[in-house]
Amino acid sequence: MEGNTSYWQENLRLIFICLAIWFVVSFGFGLLLVEPLNAIRIGGYKLGFWFAQQGSIYTFVALIFWYSAKMNQLDKKYNVEES
Template sequence: MEDKTTYWQENLRLIFICLAVWFVVSFGFGILLVEPLNEIRLGGYKLGFWFAQQGSIYTFLGLIFWYTKKMNDLDKKYNVEE
């Protein structure tokens, strides 16, 4: 029973990290910090605009792959079978 609880706690920690990163990138960089970031250009576009339009999507896709890798490692660690 203790392994299941620890496994779930580690899974929730990974989910919280993913949500926190995605929130910072999409809401923080795309909305709250858009004006200061717009002073920087990325490929001819203002960085704040880029984060609002593309950055949050790329970050979300990266988080999917990162979460998948970490969950596979966690499953191996706790011998969870598919």
């Protein structure tokens, strides 16, 4: 029972990290910090615009792969079998 509690605590920690990163990128960079970021241009586009349109999507996809890899490590650590 103690192993299950530890497993879920680590799982929830990973989920919180993913949500925090996604919030910072999508809401923070895409809305709150858009004006300062628009002073920087990449490929002819303002960086604030890029984060609002593309950056949050790319970050979300990257977080999916990162979370999957971390969960595989966590499953091995706690000997969780696939069902």
